[in-house]
Amino acid sequence: xxxxxxxxxxxxxRQRLQAERLNFTISDISGPAVTExxxxxxxxxxxxxxxxxxxxxxxxxxxxxxxxPCSMAPSxxxxxxxxxxxxxxxxxxxxxxxxxxxANGVLPRVSLLETQAGKxxxxxxxxxxxxxx
Amino acid sequence: MLNVPEYLGHPLIVxxxxxxxxxxxxxxxxxxxxxxxMTRIHHPLPDVDRDISPTARFGGYPPAYAENGLVVADETxxxxxxxxxxxxxxxxxxxxxxxxxxxxxxxxxxYTGFGGAGGxxxxxxxxxxxxxxxxxxxxxxxxxxxxxxxxxxxPRSVEVPVYGSANRTVTDPRNGRKLYPVELKGYSTAMVxxxxxxxxxxxxxxxxxxSGLVVTKENIYxxxxxxxxxxxxxxxxxxxxxxxxPMDVITSIVATPEHLVFCISTTRNGVxxxxxxxxxxxxxRLVAVDLKEGKEVWTQDVPRPGNLALSNxxxxxxxxxxxxxxxxxxxxDKNEIAQAVKAPTLGAGFGSSGRLxxxxxxxxxx
Numbered sequence: 001x002x003x004x005x006x007x008x009x010x011x012x013x014r015q016r017l018q019a020e021r022l023n024f025t026i027s028d029i030s031g032p033a034v035t036e037x038x039x040x041x042x043x044x045x046x047x048x049x050x051x052x053x054x055x056x057x058x059x060x061x062x063x064x065x066x067x068x069p070c071s072m073a074p075s076x077x078x079x080x081x082x083x084x085x086x087x088x089x090x091x092x093x094x095x096x097x098x099x100x101x102x103a104n105g106v107l108p109r110v111s112l113l114e115t116q117a118g119k120x121x122x123x124x125x126x127x128x129x130x131x132x133x
Numbered sequence: 134m135l136n137v138p139e140y141l142g143h144p145l146i147v148x149x150x151x152x153x154x155x156x157x158x159x160x161x162x163x164x165x166x167x168x169x170x171m172t173r174i175h176h177p178l179p180d181v182d183r184d185i186s187p188t189a190r191f192g193g194y195p196p197a198y199a200e201n202g203l204v205v206a207d208e209t210x211x212x213x214x215x216x217x218x219x220x221x222x223x224x225x226x227x228x229x230x231x232x233x234x235x236x237x238x239x240x241x242x243x244y245t246g247f248g249g250a251g252g253x254x255x256x257x258x259x260x261x262x263x264x265x266x267x268x269x270x271x272x273x274x275x276x277x278x279x280x281x282x283x284x285x286x287x288p289r290s291v292e293v294p295v296y297g298s299a300n301r302t303v304t305d306p307r308n309g310r311k312l313y314p315v316e317l318k319g320y321s322t323a324m325v326x327x328x329x330x331x332x333x334x335x336x337x338x339x340x341x342x343x344s345g346l347v348v349t350k351e352n353i354y355x356x357x358x359x360x361x362x363x364x365x366x367x368x369x370x371x372x373x374x375x376x377x378x379p380m381d382v383i384t385s386i387v388a389t390p391e392h393l394v395f396c397i398s399t400t401r402n403g404v405x406x407x408x409x410x411x412x413x414x415x416x417x418r419l420v421a422v423d424l425k426e427g428k429e430v431w432t433q434d435v436p437r438p439g440n441l442a443l444s445n446x447x448x449x450x451x452x453x454x455x456x457x458x459x460x461x462x463x464x465x466d467k468n469e470i471a472q473a474v475k476a477p478t479l480g481a482g483f484g485s486s487g488r489l490x491x492x493x494x495x496x497x498x499x
Contacts, residue, residue: 006445009457024140024156026193026341029409033144033151039165041144041151080140082151084165094165098139107159111175111183112215112226 001032001042003090013090019045022080038087046097048077142193145203152196154205158189160196160217170220174205176213178332185287187211187331192338197236197243199261204243208233208252209337214245216261225264230277232334234343234355242267242366244346244353248275250405251342251382253356258369268369272358283333286326293323341407344383347393349424354393356383361395363427373427380415384408384438387448392430394421394448398438408438419450 002014022028022043032042048054054077079099085092141153141161150164163169177186189207197204202218208229215226234246234253243261248254248271255271299316347354352363352372359379363372377383380403386395399415406412417438421430439452448458 006447006449006457007459022140024142024193025407025409026142026156027140030141030143030153030193033146035146035149037149039149041146043141043144082141082163096163096165096169098141098161107171107173108221109173109175110160110217110221110223111177112213112223113177113179113183 001040001085003040003087015085015090015092017042017044017083018047027080034087039093040085040087042083042085044081044083044095046077046079046081046083046095048097049075051075140193142191143195145196145198147198152198152203154191154194154196156191156193158191158207160203160205162220172217172220174207174215174217176207176211176215176226178211181329185289185327185329187285187287187329189213190333190337192341194233194338194340195235197238199238199243200241201261204236204238204261206233206236206245208339209334210331212334214259214264216264224262227259227264231275232278232336232339235340235345237346237348237353239348239353239366240350242348244348244355246343246346246355246357247271249278250336250339251356252339253343253383254358256346256353256355256357256362256364256369258353258366270357270362270364270369270371278339279335280332281335282330284328285331287329288324289327290322291325292320295319295321339405342382342405344386344395347386347388349388352424354386354388354424356386361386361393361422361427363393363424375420375422375427375429379403384411384417385441387441387443388424389443389448391424392421393424393427394419394441396420396435396438396441396450408440411438414438 001017003012004010005012022045027043030043032040034040054075077097077099079097081095081097083092083095139159140156142155143153145152150162153161155161158173158175160172160174174189175186176189177183187210190210191205191207192209194206194208199216202216202224204214205217206214212229213226214229214233216224218224231248232252234251236243236245238244238261241261243259244256246252246256254273254275255269257269258267259265260267295318296315297318299314301314302311303314304310305312344356348366351366353366354361354363359377359381361375361377361383364370365372377397378399380400381397382400382405384396384398385408386393388394396417396419398411398417401413401415417435419433419435422428423430435450435452437452439450442449446460450456450458
């Protein structure tokens with residue numbers, strides 16, 4: 001990913017992304033997106049091998065859901081991620097590894113037939129059909 | 134190793150937060166260092182046990198931000214359009230029968246193209262407070278987009294009996310041996326895949342090949358039925374039409390304060406494809422028309438279909454490379470449009486030096 005001066009095209013900074021291609025094309029062609037405060041969001045793929053980091057990621061799930069996802073004893077987290085960079089300097093910020101943070105686990109559900117404003121319904125297990133064709 | 138992928142679609146930035154819908158049924162929200170939420174959105178089929186009713190398929194649908202929530206839609210399975218107002222709250226949802234284009238929100242209206250390939254059979258305006266129809270523009274009343282049923286496996290939780298050794302022994306009356314009986318200890322929950330039929334559009338995810346809408350203070354602009362139309366934003370009446378050919382599709386559309394700029398691709402077989410997977414087109418061109426009357430100001434042939442974006446008076450066109458078109462005259466110069474008509478040249482893409490070597494004549498946004 002590069003950041004270039006809009007008027008001159010001079011490259012200000014560049015950052016290497018891990019994934020040459022993401023399997024879901026929309027993820028591949030979407031973004032990057034930039035906030036007014038200067039944070040760049042970009043989709044990528046991450047492999048996390050650092051054990052404390054893996055453990056911290058898994059522990060973080062408990063703040064989202066009372067139930068742990070289905071297979072939560074990994075030593076490596078390898079998944080789609082949202083990464084962030086500072087728009088001015090290109091310095092990497094925090095990132096969000098989807099699978100590690102519970103995207104494949106039990107999550108809250110809004111059911112369009114049962115949910116009224118202010119009323120919650122039960123959590124649901126992960127989808128099993130995978131991505132659409 | 135955890136490696137089950139969950140991919141996200143077009144990001145929507147609201148203040149410092151990112152919202153996105155996944156390929157499957159996930160709504161993702163993340164404001165770094167502050168908060169994140171993930172929610173699955175379910176639109177159960179009316180005649181199927183809700184626990185196993187198939188989940189939504191967003192296909193990375195681009196969400197839109199209304200004043201009080203997030204506009205989301207599944208235009209492929211059990212189709213719906215909804216306004217999500219909290220992690221597990223909706224304000225309203227509508228069942229729909231058509232494909233959808235890319236939504237837009239402006240001044241108390243929610244707009245979207247709908248119907249047929251690319252969701253370009255018409256445009257509707259809804260009230261984002263309640264989802265009620267405000268107006269609809271559809272030259273030919275579009276029939277519901279066809280669906281078929283496919284069998285998928287849906288997870289169902291079942292109670293599984295758990296047996297274990299009893300805390301007692303019994304004696305076999307035949308030989309006097311001590312036996313350690315097994316007894317029911319309780320139940321655990323297991324997930325079992327259950328086959329279930331899911332309606333699925335024969336042409337799924339038509340927002341992939343929709344170029345979106347442009348909303349201004351007075352009008353809304355978009356592709357409908359082989360035309361680019363300008364519709365009055367409040368009532369949906371036609372302001373002007375710019376016809377395109379029967380094999381032409383609009384792949385991208387943007388507007389400066391005075392001009393509407395779009396990319397037209399002439400397909401070989403009339404089949405619409407997402408801009409990233411277009412294999413071969415007969416011709417591609419950029420067209421600029423004036424916003425008020427739809428009169429053509431300039432056209433420019435381009436080698437491939439691509440996406441347009443505007444920033445700081447420059448027009449960016451990405452077709453695998455990044456091209457930049459910019460004004461050569463000062464804003465307000467009366468000659469600028471006349472100069473633009475003289476066939477603007479497409480700015481060169483990034484060379485190895487990472488510098489732009491030239492730019493093109495383009496009416497300046499004011």
